[in-house]
Amino acid sequence: MIPIPKGFSVAGVRCGLKNKRNDLGMIVSDRESNSAGVFTTNYVRASSVNYSRKVVESGKLRAIVVNSGNANCCTGEQGERDTARMAELAARELGLETDQIAVGSTGIIGHLLDMSKVERGIKDAGQKLGMDARAFMDAILTTDLVEKWAWVTSDNHEVVSPQSLSQRHHDSDQGGLLIGFAKGSGMIAPNMATMLGFMVSDMDVSDLDFQPILKRVADVSFNCMTVDGDTSTNDMLILLTNGASGIKATEAEFEAALTAVCTSLAKQVARDGEGATKLVEVRVTGTSDPKKIARTIGESPLVKTAMFGCDPNWGRILMAAGRAGVPFQTGDVRLSLIMGDEEHILFEDSGPASFDAKRVSSALKSDHVIIDLKLGDGDQATVYTCDFGYGYVRINAEYHT
Amino acid sequence: MIPIPKGFSVAGVRCGLKNKRNDLGMIVSDRESNSAGVFTTNYVRASSVNYSRKVVESGKLRAIVVNSGNANCCTGEQGERDTARMAELAARELGLETDQIAVGSTGIIGHLLDMSKVERGIKDAGQKLGMDARAFMDAILTTDLVEKWAWVTSDNHEVVSPQSLSQRHHDSDQGGLLIGFAKGSGMIAPNMATMLGFMVSDMDVSDLDFQPILKRVADVSFNCMTVDGDTSTNDMLILLTNGASGIKATEAEFEAALTAVCTSLAKQVARDGEGATKLVEVRVTGTSDPKKIARTIGESPLVKTAMFGCDPNWGRILMAAGRAGVPFQTGDVRLSLIMGDEEHILFEDSGPASFDAKRVSSALKSDHVIIDLKLGDGDQATVYTCDFGYGYVRINAEYHT
Numbered sequence: 001m002i003p004i005p006k007g008f009s010v011a012g013v014r015c016g017l018k019n020k021r022n023d024l025g026m027i028v029s030d031r032e033s034n035s036a037g038v039f040t041t042n043y044v045r046a047s048s049v050n051y052s053r054k055v056v057e058s059g060k061l062r063a064i065v066v067n068s069g070n071a072n073c074c075t076g077e078q079g080e081r082d083t084a085r086m087a088e089l090a091a092r093e094l095g096l097e098t099d100q101i102a103v104g105s106t107g108i109i110g111h112l113l114d115m116s117k118v119e120r121g122i123k124d125a126g127q128k129l130g131m132d133a134r135a136f137m138d139a140i141l142t143t144d145l146v147e148k149w150a151w152v153t154s155d156n157h158e159v160v161s162p163q164s165l166s167q168r169h170h171d172s173d174q175g176g177l178l179i180g181f182a183k184g185s186g187m188i189a190p191n192m193a194t195m196l197g198f199m200v201s202d203m204d205v206s207d208l209d210f211q212p213i214l215k216r217v218a219d220v221s222f223n224c225m226t227v228d229g230d231t232s233t234n235d236m237l238i239l240l241t242n243g244a245s246g247i248k249a250t251e252a253e254f255e256a257a258l259t260a261v262c263t264s265l266a267k268q269v270a271r272d273g274e275g276a277t278k279l280v281e282v283r284v285t286g287t288s289d290p291k292k293i294a295r296t297i298g299e300s301p302l303v304k305t306a307m308f309g310c311d312p313n314w315g316r317i318l319m320a321a322g323r324a325g326v327p328f329q330t331g332d333v334r335l336s337l338i339m340g341d342e343e344h345i346l347f348e349d350s351g352p353a354s355f356d357a358k359r360v361s362s363a364l365k366s367d368h369v370i371i372d373l374k375l376g377d378g379d380q381a382t383v384y385t386c387d388f389g390y391g392y393v394r395i396n397a398e399y400h401t
Numbered sequence: 402m403i404p405i406p407k408g409f410s411v412a413g414v415r416c417g418l419k420n421k422r423n424d425l426g427m428i429v430s431d432r433e434s435n436s437a438g439v440f441t442t443n444y445v446r447a448s449s450v451n452y453s454r455k456v457v458e459s460g461k462l463r464a465i466v467v468n469s470g471n472a473n474c475c476t477g478e479q480g481e482r483d484t485a486r487m488a489e490l491a492a493r494e495l496g497l498e499t500d501q502i503a504v505g506s507t508g509i510i511g512h513l514l515d516m517s518k519v520e521r522g523i524k525d526a527g528q529k530l531g532m533d534a535r536a537f538m539d540a541i542l543t544t545d546l547v548e549k550w551a552w553v554t555s556d557n558h559e560v561v562s563p564q565s566l567s568q569r570h571h572d573s574d575q576g577g578l579l580i581g582f583a584k585g586s587g588m589i590a591p592n593m594a595t596m597l598g599f600m601v602s603d604m605d606v607s608d609l610d611f612q613p614i615l616k617r618v619a620d621v622s623f624n625c626m627t628v629d630g631d632t633s634t635n636d637m638l639i640l641l642t643n644g645a646s647g648i649k650a651t652e653a654e655f656e657a658a659l660t661a662v663c664t665s666l667a668k669q670v671a672r673d674g675e676g677a678t679k680l681v682e683v684r685v686t687g688t689s690d691p692k693k694i695a696r697t698i699g700e701s702p703l704v705k706t707a708m709f710g711c712d713p714n715w716g717r718i719l720m721a722a723g724r725a726g727v728p729f730q731t732g733d734v735r736l737s738l739i740m741g742d743e744e745h746i747l748f749e750d751s752g753p754a755s756f757d758a759k760r761v762s763s764a765l766k767s768d769h770v771i772i773d774l775k776l777g778d779g780d781q782a783t784v785y786t787c788d789f790g791y792g793y794v795r796i797n798a799e800y801h802t
Contacts, residue, residue: 041724041726042720042723042724043722043723043724043725043727043728043729043731044719044720044722044723044724044731045723071716073716074715074716074719074731074748074752074753075752076751076752077751108716109714109716109717109719109720110715110716110748110752110753111753232720233716233719233720233723301702301793305793305794305798306798308794308798309798311798314475314511315474315475315509315510315511315634316510318445318475318510318634319443319445319510319633319634321444321445322443322444322445322446322634323442323443323444323445324444325442326444327444328444330444330445330475347475347511350477350478351475351476351477352475352511388794389794389798390791390794390795392702392706392794393706393709393789393790393791393793393794394791397706397707397709397710397712397790
């Protein structure tokens with residue numbers, strides 16, 4: 001059972017923008033909320049991004065309406081009118097004002113929304129508001145294979161996610177709740193966040209300044225994730241809290257909870273990258289800019305195809321590190337791969353280590369690989385990515401067929 | 402017949418570093434030469450790069466020895482000794498000094514060279530020096546499917562290349578000759594050049610300052626080419642002239658000839674990108690940095706898979722343009738695809754143009770596609786790349802198997 005924070009309700013319905021799944025979702029708070037948002041940095045962006053940024057900045061956000069199957073991007077003035085119309089329809093349905101509604105869209109670019117379907121969907125969703133998190137999540141997915149969600153409570157900061165649920169229980173009714181939903185599996189890169197991410201909490205944190213908190217958290221979670229180096233036109237990450245649990249949290253407590261949830265979601269998105277067979281965590285320590293090096297490794301098609309092929313090809317990893325534009329000495333390099341309890345050193349003391357290539361290749365079949373690259377003393381940075389196989393090509397070359 | 406400039410001889414032999422092809426090549430001038438070189442900017446680089454840079458800087462270069470099948474990179478001090486030993490063996494064979502020999506290597510990273518094979522190969526090549534350009538080219542290829550070469554004469558600046566040979570003849574014995582050989586089909590990106598490129602000329606241009614000329618030419622040819630955004634540890638572009646034809650050229654004439662040859666080679670390399678089915682030329686006009694935008698489009702996996710799938714997906718092209726970090730207004734955008742005589746406009750006047758998607762998709766089956774993106778008035782930049790299909794994954798994920 002996936003919990004919904006107190007004072008919130010959600011819905012997900014099918015209005016016909018996609019073939020088989022739900023495609024219209026809503027999240028509504030029954031009272032005033034505090035919110036923040038982080039949006040795509042792409043110069044080509046959807047009208048929903050511009051619209052929702054203004055709503056978040058106004059401080060009046062109460063509800064989110066989101067459709068999948070059509071990103072309503074590059075659709076000119078009609079697209080802008082359709083975004084405003086989505087907010088208007090949702091406002092009418094919910095008895096709210098237009099400037100209390102954020103709008104999200106994801107899917108194919110450059111096609112006008114079929115507004116008769118959207119209108120029907122918004123009415124239907126308004127009628128079905130409730131606690132069905134799965135119906136909502138289904139409505140925000142596109143090429144995603146799995147739902148992405150993660151939650152913590154004020155009593156227990158251990159994250160509950162699809163990866164952990166069967167192993168542990170903790171009671172979501174206790175204390176305040178923070179839950180996050182995300183979608184995204186292609187066109188994902190740092191410098192903006194998750195495709196769509198909605199963080200919802202009933203904790204009472206109304207005195208906090210959310211915007212810088214959300215920006216900091218995005219920088220160490222969603223902005224550390226890359227599937228293919230491409231950044232969507234529609235990305236948005238919205239945080240919505242209403243205090244309905246009455247449970248207070250300090251800034252440090254809330255930021256820790258938000259970081260845990262967003263990091264879990266970033267890993268889930270990377271693991272579900274288009275065509276991916278595994279989550280690849282790239283950890284780099286040392287140099288003046290370990291994040292830049294980790295990102296360059298995480299975006300290298302040669303590294304990612306080697307991960308797909310279970311090939312412990314340290315040469316490609318070092319090549320990618322070396323082209324990041326950040327100086328280091330090969331004499332300082334220590335490179336290992338970590339799969340579960342096994343760590344295999346591939347390179348140290350200025351040359352390749354002696355390792356059993358067959359055994360490492362076999363271990364690389366794991367669905368979670370950590371590339372651990374030490375280039376000296378200093379800060380560590382982590383980037384979440386995935387491998388790169390036939391599936392990515394199939395999904396992206398045969399999208400229309 | 403592929404000509405060799407006067408006063409030069411070449412060889413290519415098989416010494417066993419690769420399975421089926423030649424793997425050891427030489428280019429030798431019979432007299433003093435003027436040379437220049439551009440080398441990889443990767444911080445992880447092969448000892449051959451460091452070695453050859455010094456030889457070029459000394460101004461004494463007379464011969465190049467190159468092996469394929471093993472890049473002799475990340476092989477520590479033994480690798481450095483092996484590079485020096487290759488120069489030493491070639492010098493002895495050719496009756497030259499060690500500091501007159503540049504060394505090139507390409508192939509797999511991180512394995513020590515089998516020096517007994519290399520030694521045999523260098524002796525063999527020394528015996529077989531002659532005019533057989535094909536034997537030499539075969540010796541520098543790795544995953545390349547085709548040889549890459551281009552030449553012009555001082556009398557005729559039209560480039561002769563594998564694409565043009567059957568259509569036209571001009572006489573390479575007339576005047577001075579400039580010919581270029583290149584290899585490379587993966588791990589290719591701007592900010593360094595071709596994997597390996599050797600430009601050889603018998604024109605008398607001894608009074609020119611080659612290094613800035615070669616750098617300028619590389620910037621508008623090889624550095625405008627990208628296959629996968631990865632930069633090799635072993636890249637080098639060397640220019641070697643000996644004046645044996647007695648034909649003089651001005652700086653402007655020689656730079657034009659070199660630009661024509663290098664641009665032809667850059668296109669040949671992009672067209673033969675690993676797994677590629679077509680050459681994709683990305684032309685961007687306007688904004689403060691059209692080259693950055695062209696490069697971002699040329700490296701976008703989503704654009705490249707769409708090209709593979711013959712999908713006129715203008716949304717992905719605009720998305721990639723928008724994430725390059727260079728401001729523009731979508732109202733100024735005009736995007737078209739050019740295949741041979743056909744031009745299809747996909748986007749203008751702030752929205753998608755009306756085009757026949759089936760017809761454009763059919764035209765996209767061409768092996769040469771120009772993406773023409775106008776973002777306003779101003780400079781134009783071109784980047785040469787290729788599409789991205791199953792072949793790239795197969796080659797790079799199953800490299801060892």
